[in-house]
Amino acid sequence: MTKGKIVGLEGSFAVAEAVRMVNADVISAYPITPQTHIVERLAEMVADGELDAEFICVESEHSAMSACVGASAAGARVFTCSAGQGLELMHEVLYIPSSMRLPVVAVVANRALSAPLSVWCDHSDAMAIRDIGWIQMFAENNQQAFDLTVCAYRVAEDKEVLFPAMVHLDGFYLSHVIEDMVMPDDKEVTGFIPEYEHPFVLDPERPVSMGCYGPPFIYSETKKAQEVAFENTKSKIQETWKEFGDVFGRHYSPVEKYRMEDARIALLTMGSSGETAMLAVEELREEGKDAGLISLRLWRPFPFKEFRDAVKDVELLVVLDRAISSGMGGPVCSEVKSALYDKRKKPNIVGFIGGLGGRDIPVKGFKYMVNRALEKVKAIERGEEIETEMIGIRE
Amino acid sequence: MSGEKLGWKDLEIGAVVTEPGSASAYKTGDWRSERPVRENEKCIKCGICYIYCPEACIHEDEEGYFESDLYYCKGCGICAHECPRDVIKMVEEVEE
Numbered sequence: 027m028t029k030g031k032i033v034g035l036e037g038s039f040a041v042a043e044a045v046r047m048v049n050a051d052v053i054s055a056y057p058i059t060p061q062t063h064i065v066e067r068l069a070e071m072v073a074d075g076e077l078d079a080e081f082i083c084v085e086s087e088h089s090a091m092s093a094c095v096g097a098s099a100a101g102a103r104v105f106t107c108s109a110g111q112g113l114e115l116m117h118e119v120l121y122i123p124s125s126m127r128l129p130v131v132a133v134v135a136n137r138a139l140s141a142p143l144s145v146w147c148d149h150s151d152a153m154a155i156r157d158i159g160w161i162q163m164f165a166e167n168n169q170q171a172f173d174l175t176v177c178a179y180r181v182a183e184d185k186e187v188l189f190p191a192m193v194h195l196d197g198f199y200l201s202h203v204i205e206d207m208v209m210p211d212d213k214e215v216t217g218f219i220p221e222y223e224h225p226f227v228l229d230p231e232r233p234v235s236m237g238c239y240g241p242p243f244i245y246s247e248t249k250k251a252q253e254v255a256f257e258n259t260k261s262k263i264q265e266t267w268k269e270f271g272d273v274f275g276r277h278y279s280p281v282e283k284y285r286m287e288d289a290r291i292a293l294l295t296m297g298s299s300g301e302t303a304m305l306a307v308e309e310l311r312e313e314g315k316d317a318g319l320i321s322l323r324l325w326r327p328f329p330f331k332e333f334r335d336a337v338k339d340v341e342l343l344v345v346l347d348r349a350i351s352s353g354m355g356g357p358v359c360s361e362v363k364s365a366l367y368d369k370r371k372k373p374n375i376v377g378f379i380g381g382l383g384g385r386d387i388p389v390k391g392f393k394y395m396v397n398r399a400l401e402k403v404k405a406i407e408r409g410e411e412i413e414t415e416m417i418g419i420r421e
Numbered sequence: 422m423s424g425e426k427l428g429w430k431d432l433e434i435g436a437v438v439t440e441p442g443s444a445s446a447y448k449t450g451d452w453r454s455e456r457p458v459r460e461n462e463k464c465i466k467c468g469i470c471y472i473y474c475p476e477a478c479i480h481e482d483e484e485g486y487f488e489s490d491l492y493y494c495k496g497c498g499i500c501a502h503e504c505p506r507d508v509i510k511m512v513e514e515v516e517e
Contacts, residue, residue, distance in 0.1 A: 127435035188434060226437045235438040241447075247429040248436040254429075 029274060030210035037168040037200035038063030040207060041107070041133050041193075044175035046077045047215035050131075051102035054082035054093035058112035059145040060197035061135040065107055087112040091119035091130075098128035099236055101227035103179065106130065109197055110137030110144075113151045117158075123190040124159030125252055126237050129182035129222070130190040132160075133175060135201040136297065136348075138383040146384020147197040149296065149348040152325075153357045159252065161191040161259055162326040164296045166282075169207040171195040173276055176215055181266045183222040187259045194325075196298040198384065210274060218273055260327050280329030281336045282321040285311065289318025291396060292337060292373070294345045294362065296322045299387055303346075306392030317396060322358070330365055337366070343373040344399045346392075347414075348381040355379070355414035374403045380417040391417060449476065453496030455511040461486050464508045470500035 035043070041064050045053070053072065055065040071077040080102075082093045087108050094104045108116055113134055123130045136152055138144035152162070161181060165171040171193065178191035195201060226234050240248055264280065271277035284304050286292065291310070293303045300321040310317035320336050320343075322329070337343055347356025354360060359377030366372040376399035381387045395417060402412045433439060464486055471479045471487050478493035479500065489500065501509040 125435065126437075225434060226439075233441045235441075235443075236435065238436065238438050238444075240436065241424075243425045244427060244432075244436075247427060248432060250429040251432050251436070255434075 029214055030208045032206055033209045034204050034206050035168060035209070036063065036202055036204045037165075037171045037195050038135070038202065039067050040168045040172040041175050041195070042067035042071065043209065044172045044215070045105045046071050047212050048176060048179045048219045049103065049216065050077070050079050050105040052080045052082065052094070052097035052104045053106070054084055054090045054097070054104070055106045055108065056084055056087045056090050056112060058087070058109050058137075060137060060147070060201045061107045061109040061112070061133070063201065064133060064135065068105070087116040088119055091116045091122075091132075094130045094132075095119065095122050095126070095128060098123060098130050098224075099126070099228050101222075101224055101229075103183070103222050104130050105132070107133040107135070109135040110139055110151045114139065114154060117155065120155055120158040120160065122237065124256075125248070127188040127252075127255070128190060129179075129188055129224070131175070131178045131182055132190065132192045133171070134192060134194050135197040136194055137197045144383040145197070147199055147298075147348075148382045148384070149194075150350070150382075152194050153349040153351065156326065156357070159189070159256060160326060161187075161189055161263065161324075163191070163193050163324055164322060165193060165195045165200065166298055166300045166321060166323075167207075168195075168200055168203070168205040169276065170278070171200055172207060172209075173270065173274070173278070176218065177263075177266050177270050177278070179219050180270075181259070181263050183220075184262055184266070185223075185225070187262050188224065189256060189259055194297065199298040208274075208276075214273065218270070257327055260324070260329065263324060278323055279332065280322075280324035281332040282323050283336055284319040284321070286318035286320065286336060289316055290339070290341045291315055291317045291400075292320050292340045292343050293317065293392060293396065294320045294322070294343060294358070296325065296358065297348070299346065299348070299381060302387060302389055303392045305389045306396070309389060310393060310396060315396065328361065328365065333362065333365055334369060337373055338371070340373040342396075342399055342403055343375045344395050345375060345377045346381070346387070346395065347377060347379045350379055350382070359414065374399075374406055376402045376412065377414045378417050379414055382416075385418060387418070448492055449495050450492045453491070453494060453514055455496045455498060455513050456491060457489050457494065457496070457498070457500055457509045458512045459486075459488070459508050460510075461508065463506045465506055467505065469503050469505060470509060473499050473503045475499060
């Protein structure tokens with residue numbers, strides 16, 4: 027059951043449609059490749075009267091997020107988007123809406139970080155902002171970019187949530203690629219997003235102070251309150267995805283599984299490379315390897331329970347990182363290892379770094395990782411230490 | 422309610438403060454390591470200390486002399502530095 031009509035749309039325009047349908051009140055963003063089409067399309071919609079929103083032009087991403095914080099504090103439904111260096115310039119302000127509990131929604135068209143200058147996709151920008159306290163989801167295709175953006179608003183603005191939410195979509199691979207997708211009617215989407223009402227808004231009739239100074243006697247208590255509330259958002263995210271599935275017929279989970287029922291070898295990816303990895307899983311299956319795929323849809327809050335359940339019968343977990351935590355290996359691999367540390371029964375985990383700065387990982391790249399990981403497991407069993415390997419590098 | 426007593430469950434969402442002007446209860450005088458002491462016989466009541474005080478904690482009394490509110494005075498010494506008649510001396514705070 028899917029409602030709507032099939033359209034061909036690039037990921038950026040799909041996101042812009044979602045923002046239009048939820049009737050965002052304030053948009054403030056600074057254009058940066060590969061996010062540009064999102065903000066350009068939204069500017070066009072506002073100029074043409076398709077979307078009744080205030081478009082605040084700013085001189086930087088730092089100001090874009092600052093404008094969003096202010097608008098959200100005033101009770102507006104807001105949107106921004108960025109990528110790569112722009113997200114880094116925004117970094118300081120990203121912590122503000124999460125600690126002030128303002129449901130800003132942002133989309134990131136993932137891009138590598140300089141130097142050398144690269145406008146192409148990897149997840150360095152996303153990994154640099156793991157700890158900002160935002161709900162973070164990864165889209166695998168343009169349909170998901172649209173759906174997750176719609177869901178981000180419903181989750182973020184829920185009275186029991188009130189946290190900012192971010193949707194990651196791979197720059198160019200999704201932002202600039204036209205795919206077919208199901209575009210629901212405006213009314214269906216608008217009806218799915220309730221009126222937004224924050225318990226505290228800037229109002230002269232009911233004055234409040236937001237973002238106050240927090241001396242040592244209170245700072246830790248504010249962080250405890252924030253952290254407990256953040257961890258509690260996961261059930262609401264799942265509930266929202268369930269309700270979205272009931273209305274629109276597309277279902278999402280914090281940890282997506284492909285052919286995992288009997289899998290002993292699992293690939294783990296985030297973002298658009300999951301679809302290539304699925305083809306690799308099919309070929310590995312034909313070769314007699316019981317492979318499956320896990321995609322992390324929800325990145326923050328980290329879905330510990332669902333992840334542990336997904337790998338409970340897995341003997342080898344092969345993790346692809348599209349970013350480097352310099353001196354530490356792959357950030358996703360480090361996190362999944364830490365998520366399983368306390369489990370008595372856990373798979374061997376072998377991490378690879380690849381797909382940096384727009385380098386494609388073809389099907390054979392994923393098959394290489396699995397076959398190489400099987401060799402590395404033998405090395406582990408011989409008591410040898412293994413290192414994170416960067417794949418596809420010319421000597 | 423004094424902030425020191427609040428537990429994490431007592432906080433409003435986003436640590437919003439709902440009492441207007443409550444920052445005035447915060448005792449910035451605790452930061453002080455030196456306090457201003459005046460010799461009013463030298464004072465010409467020019468009010469320069471009052472103008473320069475960054476904490477705005479200096480007030481004029483009924484006779485036109487100026488005094489620092491030690492609940493807020495952080496002991497920065499700007500008043501002593503700016504006084505044209507050397508009325509104000511900064512004296513080290515000692516535990517009594």
